[in-house]
Every structure is written in structure tokens, then in C-alpha cells.
Amino acid sequence: MIEPILKGGYNQRLSRWSNLIKEPKMNVPWLSKQTISKRAKELIDGFQAMAGYEVKPPIPVEDIIERYLGLRLLYDDLTRVFRQEILGAVYVEARTICINERLFESGSEGRLVFTCGHETGHWVLHRQYANEQPKDKTNKPSIVCNPKNAKEPIEWQADYFSSCLLMPEKDIREAFEEVCAPEPLVVKNSMRDKNNAGEQPYLEQWPFIAAAMCEAGGFSNVSKHAMIIRLQDLGLLVNKTGKKMDWNSILVDE
Ligand SMILES: [Zn+2]
Numbered sequence: 001m002i003e004p005i006l007k008g009g010y011n012q013r014l015s016r017w018s019n020l021i022k023e024p025k026m027n028v029p030w031l032s033k034q035t036i037s038k039r040a041k042e043l044i045d046g047f048q049a050m051a052g053y054e055v056k057p058p059i060p061v062e063d064i065i066e067r068y069l070g071l072r073l074l075y076d077d078l079t080r081v082f083r084q085e086i087l088g089a090v091y092v093e094a095r096t097i098c099i100n101e102r103l104f105e106s107g108s109e110g111r112l113v114f115t116c117g118h119e120t121g122h123w124v125l126h127r128q129y130a131n132e133q134p135k136d137k138t139n140k141p142s143i144v145c146n147p148k149n150a151k152e153p154i155e156w157q158a159d160y161f162s163s164c165l166l167m168p169e170k171d172i173r174e175a176f177e178e179v180c181a182p183e184p185l186v187v188k189n190s191m192r193d194k195n196n197a198g199e200q201p202y203l204e205q206w207p208f209i210a211a212a213m214c215e216a217g218g219f220s221n222v223s224k225h226a227m228i229i230r231l232q233d234l235g236l237l238v239n240k241t242g243k244k245m246d247w248n249s250i251l252v253d254e
Helices: 010-018 033-051 061-068 078-082 109-131 153-166 169-179 203-217 224-233
Strands: 072-076 088-091 096-100 143-145 185-187 237-239
Touching: 033 061, 033 109, 033 153, 061 072, 061 109, 061 153, 078 096, 088 109, 096 109, 109 143, 109 153, 109 224, 143 153, 153 224, 169 203, 169 224, 185 203, 203 224, 224 237
Parallel strands: 072 096, 185 237
Antiparallel strands: 088 096, 088 143
């Protein structure tokens, strides 16, 4: 049972305007990766102090949202509400984060949890700018997350925050040393290259590298794809093949 976000006909009120307006646009200042990473670490440290135990992966992001930040976390069919694929939304005034419940259907806990981390990123990094927006009485969401806008600074920053929150650098480095080596892993070959030198790991082996990392570090709520992006970001995995490490890279040609 989905609890209405706002008193008095939330769905009715949403449907009235959701197809009439574009997502609210918000300009945010540039933030370095280092700053975003620090803010994510501070959040974990704060939660840890409150919880009274050492927080290790899997990072309990839902607990952090509800118990530490004191926000309401709701799941709703945002694709229906907004009539387009919206992953999540933040209602700053109502202190509410809403996640698209269709992410449950995709069977990927990783994607769902990553979206929770992403909306948390908006709350931590961007809610002050939402407060600067002109107020109105329509209870519009402050931030609406459309995957089409993934490259915009506000969305990129929230994605990076989620990555740092769910995969803290210290825990990643510890797991990497256990799984691989102290040295970064360099991928030079694809199995499809006719002239590959036979040197492993191959590009197509990335899901196995990611799975081993998730297993070793306890990152059970992280997708393999998010893990492989994090490893590359931290310089632990270097892809020199010129091809992307994504699911398309391992599809078998017809
Ligand atoms: Zn977003």
C-alpha cells in the first residue's frame, strides 16, 4: 500500500500538473569528485555514530534515508504519474523521497538501491537550491530524475554521490586487494579482436571481475555495472580496448 505523499489526493493533484510541466530545472554549482566523495563519507560516518555499530557494505541506504536523515521514503509508479520514465523524485518541502516502484519489476536490486543513493545525493547536495526556488502551492517535486538528463551536472553529481555512498573507497580498495592485486588491472584485449595477444583479462570478462568484487567486499546491493564504473573511476581497472564495458560488449553476435 503506497502512502500518499501529501495530504488530500496526492495522485489527483500530481496528475493535474505532471503532464503539463517539464521537470523543474535547477542549476547547481560545479562540485569536485573529492567534495562529493567527502559528503558521502560524512553521511555514512554520521549514520554510524547514530547507529552505534561499524557500517560496512552492503550500505543500508534505506535506513540512512529514514532513520538518519528523517525523510519519508515512498515507492510509487512514477512512470504512470509523470507519463514518462522517471526513476525518482525529491520533495524537499515534504521531506520525502519517492522511487519508481517499477524498478522492483526489473529484478535488479542494484538499480533500485542506486536510485535511493542518487536521491539521497540530491537531498544532501542540492536541497538548498530547491529552497531557493519560488514557492507555490501545487506541491510539485523539487527534483525529478529523468534518465535522459543523466549528463546534466545535477544528475551526474547525484550519480557520483550514490556510487561513493554504496561503494566507499576504503572498502573497494580492501576488496580489490583481496580479489586482484595491489596493482591496477589493465584490460587490453577483447575476445573478438582477431589479433589479440591472448592476454587476460579480456573485455568480456568484466562481469566476472565485478561479481568477484561484490562477493569479496559484501557489496550485495550493488549492480555489476555500477561496480565496474567505480573501479575505473578509482583507477583500479584500466580499460585500454577503446570499447565500453557494458552488457552490449558481451552480447554474442548473430
Ligand atoms: Zn536525479
